[in-house]
Structures are given as structure tokens and as C-alpha cells.
Amino acid sequence: MLDFKLLKNDGATKARAGLIHTDHGTIRTPVFMPVGTRGSVKAVEQRELLEINAPIILGNTYHLYQRPGVDILRKFGGLHSFMSWPRPILTDSGGFQILSLSDLRKLSEEGVEFRSHIDGSRHFFTPEKIIEVERTIGADIMMVLDECPPYSAEKDYVSKSLDLTYRWAMRCKEKFSGTTPLYNFEQYLFGIVQGGTYPDLREKSARGLVEADFDGYAIGGLAVGEPVEEMYKTADFVTDILPENKPRYLMGVGTPANLLEAVERGVDMFDCVLPTRNGRNSQVFTSAGKLNVRNSTYAEDESPLDADCDCYACKNYSRGYIRHLFSVDEIFGLQLASLHNLRFFISLMEQTRLAILNDRFVEFKSETLGRMKSLKKEET
Amino acid sequence: MLDFKLLKNDGATKARAGLIHTDHGTIRTPVFMPVGTRGSVKAVEQRELLEINAPIILGNTYHLYQRPGVDILRKFGGLHSFMSWPRPILTDSGGFQILSLSDLRKLSEEGVEFRSHIDGSRHFFTPEKIIEVERTIGADIMMVLDECPPYSAEKDYVSKSLDLTYRWAMRCKEKFSGTTPLYNFEQYLFGIVQGGTYPDLREKSARGLVEADFDGYAIGGLAVGEPVEEMYKTADFVTDILPENKPRYLMGVGTPANLLEAVERGVDMFDCVLPTRNGRNSQVFTSAGKLNVRNSTYAEDESPLDADCDCYACKNYSRGYIRHLFSVDEIFGLQLASLHNLRFFISLMEQTRLAILNDRFVEFKSETLGRMKSLKKEET
Numbered sequence: 001m002l003d004f005k006l007l008k009n010d011g012a013t014k015a016r017a018g019l020i021h022t023d024h025g026t027i028r029t030p031v032f033m034p035v036g037t038r039g040s041v042k043a044v045e046q047r048e049l050l051e052i053n054a055p056i057i058l059g060n061t062y063h064l065y066q067r068p069g070v071d072i073l074r075k076f077g078g079l080h081s082f083m084s085w086p087r088p089i090l091t092d093s094g095g096f097q098i099l100s101l102s103d104l105r106k107l108s109e110e111g112v113e114f115r116s117h118i119d120g121s122r123h124f125f126t127p128e129k130i131i132e133v134e135r136t137i138g139a140d141i142m143m144v145l146d147e148c149p150p151y152s153a154e155k156d157y158v159s160k161s162l163d164l165t166y167r168w169a170m171r172c173k174e175k176f177s178g179t180t181p182l183y184n185f186e187q188y189l190f191g192i193v194q195g196g197t198y199p200d201l202r203e204k205s206a207r208g209l210v211e212a213d214f215d216g217y218a219i220g221g222l223a224v225g226e227p228v229e230e231m232y233k234t235a236d237f238v239t240d241i242l243p244e245n246k247p248r249y250l251m252g253v254g255t256p257a258n259l260l261e262a263v264e265r266g267v268d269m270f271d272c273v274l275p276t277r278n279g280r281n282s283q284v285f286t287s288a289g290k291l292n293v294r295n296s297t298y299a300e301d302e303s304p305l306d307a308d309c310d311c312y313a314c315k316n317y318s319r320g321y322i323r324h325l326f327s328v329d330e331i332f333g334l335q336l337a338s339l340h341n342l343r344f345f346i347s348l349m350e351q352t353r354l355a356i357l358n359d360r361f362v363e364f365k366s367e368t369l370g371r372m373k374s375l376k377k378e379e380t
Numbered sequence: 381m382l383d384f385k386l387l388k389n390d391g392a393t394k395a396r397a398g399l400i401h402t403d404h405g406t407i408r409t410p411v412f413m414p415v416g417t418r419g420s421v422k423a424v425e426q427r428e429l430l431e432i433n434a435p436i437i438l439g440n441t442y443h444l445y446q447r448p449g450v451d452i453l454r455k456f457g458g459l460h461s462f463m464s465w466p467r468p469i470l471t472d473s474g475g476f477q478i479l480s481l482s483d484l485r486k487l488s489e490e491g492v493e494f495r496s497h498i499d500g501s502r503h504f505f506t507p508e509k510i511i512e513v514e515r516t517i518g519a520d521i522m523m524v525l526d527e528c529p530p531y532s533a534e535k536d537y538v539s540k541s542l543d544l545t546y547r548w549a550m551r552c553k554e555k556f557s558g559t560t561p562l563y564n565f566e567q568y569l570f571g572i573v574q575g576g577t578y579p580d581l582r583e584k585s586a587r588g589l590v591e592a593d594f595d596g597y598a599i600g601g602l603a604v605g606e607p608v609e610e611m612y613k614t615a616d617f618v619t620d621i622l623p624e625n626k627p628r629y630l631m632g633v634g635t636p637a638n639l640l641e642a643v644e645r646g647v648d649m650f651d652c653v654l655p656t657r658n659g660r661n662s663q664v665f666t667s668a669g670k671l672n673v674r675n676s677t678y679a680e681d682e683s684p685l686d687a688d689c690d691c692y693a694c695k696n697y698s699r700g701y702i703r704h705l706f707s708v709d710e711i712f713g714l715q716l717a718s719l720h721n722l723r724f725f726i727s728l729m730e731q732t733r734l735a736i737l738n739d740r741f742v743e744f745k746s747e748t749l750g751r752m753k754s755l756k757k758e759e760t
């Protein structure tokens with residue numbers, strides 16, 4: 001069973017600070033996890049991830065299963081060794097990617113058949129198969145196979161999907177219990193709460209999974225197009241049902257404000273492609289708000305992306321230089337913006353954690369969100 | 381006058397080892413200079429250039445003049461400060477780029493008029509203007525404006541071009557002498573020997589420039605399509621005319637073998653986009669020869685790109701992992717291949733220098749070139 005220590009509950013909100021122990025190191029929560037879908041966090045080096053203090057990164061089972069594939073991953077002794085990453089890894093099961101990326105997907109009780117979006121080859125993922133693949137990848141934290149219905153789905157569809165996802169989760173758990181890690185460290189399994197924005201379905205999903213006693217619980221099927229208030233309400237509702245003594249992970253979320261709002265509602269873990277994807281598009285997160293560093297406004301700006309930031313980009317380069325790199329399409333521009341954005345998200349969670357431990361989460365959140373609005377007027 | 385110390389002449393060949401002192405540090409020759417055309421060596425960070433011991437990098441006057449432009453460079457205190465690079469910079473004048481990249485170029489006695497390849501804007505570069513721009517960039521070593529005729533040019537054309545290039549060089553020298561650095565360090569000016577593969581024209585060019593007493597001499601107009609033996613012959617011929625006590629720079633050259641052959645013929649300095657351009661295309665230089673790491677041969681290869689290399693890529697990642705990065709189009713793949721290739725070129729010149737200092741250049745060259753053929757059969 002995953003060793004999760006709850007260190008502190010905020011007095012005024014559901015925010016909490018904790019520690020997750022894994023054989024690859026300790027994760028301090030709340031935590032933001034950079035996304036390294038295919039064994040690389042885009043445009044950022046592994047040693048830079050250590051430098052910006054990323055405690056854990058994500059990999060994606062659907063993508064890694066296709067390339068490099070399980071044979072190569074097994075030969076290299078798993079993903080940690082393949083990509084030379086010493087800290088924990090969490091793998092998403094790829095349920096979401098199968099549904100959003102692959103052609104000709106066919107769901108059945110048994111599992112999901114799909115055609116690869118890369119070479120058209122046919123594959124069949126069962127809950128058991130996903131566990132085998134995640135064992136081979138060697139993630140510290142593995143996710144069950146789930147179906148993630150679109151926001152537009154009717155309640156009746158969501159309800160049926162939920163039941164299937166529940167049965168799949170149970171099969172994942174059974175397969176997980178009946179197998180052991182391939183490499184020399186422990187692995188853990190999280191359940192995924194689904195149910196769209198329907199409280200009764202969310203409750204049913206959460207209660208079923210809690211009863212089955214997973215190592216932790218993800219809240220899936222959010223940030224898929226629903227209004228942000230619905231997302232907050234649903235997260236709030238679900239964390240009330242989840243046990244205190246297990247980590248809670250809000251999948252695919254989100255903006256700095258989303259993170260703070262969700263922490264307030266009792267969430268511990270987050271992942272999102274936003275920092276790296278936006279970084280590659282010259283959008284930079286700062287303590288004063290978002291800016292587009294490609295903007296000509298910044299051509300002569302000698303200040304760093306964010307004066308409050310301690311990353312390599314902010315300690316060494318000006319907005320003017322980084323703006324130039326983007327305007328002449330130099331790769332170094334997107335390296336710097338990606339690195340900075342990741343540091344910004346990681347640092348935001350580090351500061352949030354400190355605030356919780358120091359009984360000042362509410363003030364911290366309000367100050368931080370207030371300051372992030374300062375740039376709003378400059379942006380066009 | 382540039383402080384160049386000739387430490388050692390090889391007994392058996394014209395190879396030599398020396399030291400170039402600049403206010404931004406000492407350059408040990410022979411030296412390979414990474415190309416950072418627009419203020420960034422593509423996909424490689426400035427701290428990584430320090431880590432792989434790049435003693436000096438290049439910038440390009442034509443490109444930097446257009447973007448970010450002289451106003452911004454002046455405002456930031458020159459290119460060193462703009463890009464946070466503490467070591468020496470050499471700027472090519474951009475003569476070659478004007479002729480190869482820009483539309484509607486019109487050469488006259490006065491200078492060259494051209495239309496920017498970026499926005500179509502019209503510009504006029506005179507020798508005096510180039511010096512002003514290079515003063516504003518703040519390169520430690522500046523190159524004169526020259527015309528670089530194509531290899532296909534008739535002797536008559538090359539001869540006339542040479543005379544114009546000579547008059548331009550004299551005007552550059554005069555402007556250089558009549559101006560002072562804008563920032564707090566010395567700058568130096570190199571002449572460029574032209575003359576195609578015609579010995580009499582090369583001799584005329586070299587003698588004229590030597591008489592004018594530049595800080596160093598570049599050999600231009602080679603590696604533009606001529607047979608490699610012609611390149612070696614011409615370099616050999618020209619270094620016989622150039623003074624012993626000034627550095628010699630073979631522009632735009634070349635492969636590892638080219639470098640060793642040119643060192644043997646008395647050349648001290650090299651620059652080339654090969655390591656970074658090839659790196660971005662998954663072509664990797666190793667002590668056993670070139671390989672294409674994207675090749676499926678390397679999918680399960682747990683060895684580093686080059687077991688003899690001390691770079692970050694070789695110390696931490698396998699060919700199999702880097703092959704995977706290229707096959708899924710991860711930017712990190714080209715970062716690692718570029719970094720490694722640069723280290724390979726820099727290290728090759730470091731080892732060459734040691735061999736010269738230890739009186740074993742001939743053996744070193746023969747061993748090194750011999751070993752580089754080992755991979756030939758594997759490549760298809």
C-alpha cells in the first residue's frame with residue numbers, strides 16, 4: 001500500500017499538505033507533475049527537470065506502448081532506465097488518448113480495440129493488458145484503464161460508461177494484485193473517478209473505487225470542456241467522498257488559478273501540458289500574469305521573464321533576448337520558455353504547500369491570484 | 381594588435397599550436413568554433429557551450445543586423461551581453477550571406493545593395509557600414525566585407541572580384557582604425573584571402589592583405605563546391621604566404637577529416653554548421669565514423685553515441701533512447717545530437733592540439749582518420 005503521510009489540513013479550507021513515499025523518492029504534495037508523454041518532457045532535459053525540482057513526471061501508456069514499445073522498454077529495464085530519470089514516474093493508462101487520437105475504436109466489455117494513429121496497426125487493450133504494459137514501463141504510480149466520455153455525453157451514456165469503467169478498474173486491480181514489479185522497486189495503482197458533472201454518478205464511482213481500496217484516486221473526465229465552476233464543484237464533491245489518507249489527483253488540470261482552486265477543494269496532484277505547450281508558443285506564465293514574449297512590446301525589455309523566478313532562463317536571459325529567439329525561430333527560445341513555465345508551476349505548488357504548512361493558504365491564494373491579474377491590461 | 385602566441389610548430393608538417401588572447405578569454409588553437417548565426421547555437425544552451433568547452437562562437441553580421449538589429453544590440457550593450465555569452469565571439473561580415481540569401485543584390489565599388497530575404501526591405505552595406513555594425517555587435521574578432529564568388533566563376537570574374545574585395549578590405553581597415561570599441565573590451569579585424577582555386581590570384585590576395593597587416597587572416601571562398609583536394613591545395617598554398625605570427629582561419633570548414641587535413645597545412649581556426657545541422661538531422665559524428673542514430677539498427681542499442689565522448693548525451697543516454705526521441709520527433713533528440721556533435725568537433729581539436737604539442741600529430745591524424753572508417757560498412 002502506498003505510503004502517504006498527511007502532514008497538515010488547512011484550518012479554513014480543504015487544502016492539505018502531504019508526503020508520498022516511493023522507491024524513487026518522496027513527493028511533497030500538493031504537486032505539479034510535468035508531462036513527458038513519450039519519455040521526454042518536451043524541449044526540457046532530464047537534468048533540468050531535477051534542477052527545477054520536478055519531483056515526479058508523467059509518461060503515457062498508449063504512446064509508450066506504440067513507441068518505443070514494450071519489448072524495448074523491457075530490454076532497457078523500464079522507462080526510468082531508458083530515459084535516465086531517477087525520480088518517480090506516473091503513467092496514465094492511455095484510455096483518454098485511445099478515445100481522442102486513434103481511429104476506429106471499438107469498446108466492448110472485454111476492452112477497447114483501436115487502430116494506431118501512427119501506422120494504422122490494430123491493437124486490443126484490456127484492463128489486464130494495460131497493467132502488463134504499465135508493469136513493463138515500470139511506472140511508480142500506474143493508472144487503471146478507463147473510458148473518459150466527452151462533456152457532451154448524455155447522462156445515460158455516462159452512467160453506462162461508468163459501470164464499464166468500474167468493472168475495468170476491478171479487473172485492473174485484480175491483475176495488479178496477481179502480478180509483481182519487473183524491476184527492483186514497488187509500483188502502485190490509482191483508481192479513476194468518472195461520472196461527468198453528475199453528482200450521483202460521481203458519488204457512485206467514487207464509493208465503488210474507495211471500497212476497492214486503491215493506492216490513490218484520480219478525478220478523471222474533467223477539463224474536457226465543462227465550465228470551470230462545474231469542474232471546481234465536481235472536484236469539491238468528489239474529494240468529500242475520497243478517504244483522507246490517500247492522495248487525490250486531478251487529471252489534466254490546469255492553469256495556475258485552476259490549481260489553487262482545486263488545492264482549496266482538497267486535491268493533491270496535478271498534471272498538464274499547459275506549461276510546455278504554451279512555452280513552445282511563446283506564452284509565458286509569470287507571477288504578474290501571462291504574457292506572450294514574442295510580442296514586440298518585449299523587444300527592448302531587459303528584465304527577465306519573471307523577476308521572482310529562480311530558473312536558468314530568468315537568472316540569465318532577458319525578455320528581449322528570448323523575444324528575439326522566438327522571432328527568428330531559434331529552438332533555444334522554446335527551451336527557455338518551457339523550462340521557465342515548468343518551474344513556475346512547480347514553484348507555485350511549492351509555495352502553496354508552504355502556505356498550507358504555515359496556516360496561510362487563504363491569504364496566499366488571494367494574494368497570488370490578485371498579483372496574477374496585474375499584467376491583464378498590458379496583454380492584447 | 382591581437383596577441384597570438386605560437387607555442388609549437390609540428391616537426392613533420394605545417395601543423396601548429398597557439399594561443400589567442402582576447403579580453404573575453406584565451407583561445408587555444410587549433411580550434412573549432414560553433415556557429416551561433418543569430419545569437420544562439422541551434423538547440424544548444426550557452427551553459428552547455430561552456431560545459432563542452434567551446435572557447436569562442438560565431439555570430440553573423442548580415443543576420444544580426446536584420447534581427448534583432450543594431451539598435452537593440454546597442455541598447456543591450458552588444459551581443460555578449462544580449463545573449464549572456466562570456467567568452468569570445470567572432471562575427472562573419474555577412475558578405476557570403478548577402479550573396480547567397482538575399483534577393484536583388486547589386487555590387488558596386490561603393491558596396492552592395494540587397495533586399496532582405498526576410499521582409500524584402502532594401503539595405504546598402506559598405507565596408508565602413510559593416511565595421512560600424514560589427515562594432516555595435518561587439519565581436520572580439522571582426523571580419524572584413526568581402527565578395528565570395530561561386531566555384532563556377534570564371535577566372536576573369538574572380539580576378540576582378542578580388543580587386544574589389546581588396547579595396548573593400550582596405551576601407552574596412554581604415555574605418556576600423558578610425559573607430560574605437562563601443563564596449564569595454566578590445567576588438568580585432570581579420571582580412572579574408574579570396575581568389576578561388578587560382579594560385580596566382582590567391583597569392584595576390586594574400587600578399588596584399590599581409591602587407592596591410594591585419595590581426596589575422598581568413599581563407600575564404602573555399603568549401604563552396606570545389607573538389608576537396610583543391611581545397612587542401614589552396615589552403616596549403618595560402619598558409620605558405622601568410623605570416624607565422626598571425627592566426628589563420630579557414631572559413632566554413634568542415635568535416636573532421638577536413639579539419640585534420642587543414643591543420644596539417646597550417647590552419648588554426650575553423651567554423652562550420654555541420655555538427656549542429658547534422659545533429660538536427662540525427663546524423664552523429666563518432667570516433668568510429670558517422671552514424672544515423674534514427675536508423676532502426678540502433679533501436680535496442682544500449683551504448684552511448686560515442687563511448688569515447690565525455691558529453692552530457694554520451695554520459696547519460698543510449699543510442700536506443702536517442703533513436704526513440706528522433707523517431708517520435710522529440711526536440712530533446714536534436715538537442716542531444718547537436719550537443720554531442722559539437723563536443724566531438726571541439727574535442728577533436730583539443731586532442732589535435734595535444735598531439736601537436738607532444739610531437740605526435742602525424743600518428744594522431746592517421747590513427748584518428750583510420751578509426752573513423754570503422755563504421756563505414758555498417759552504414760547503408
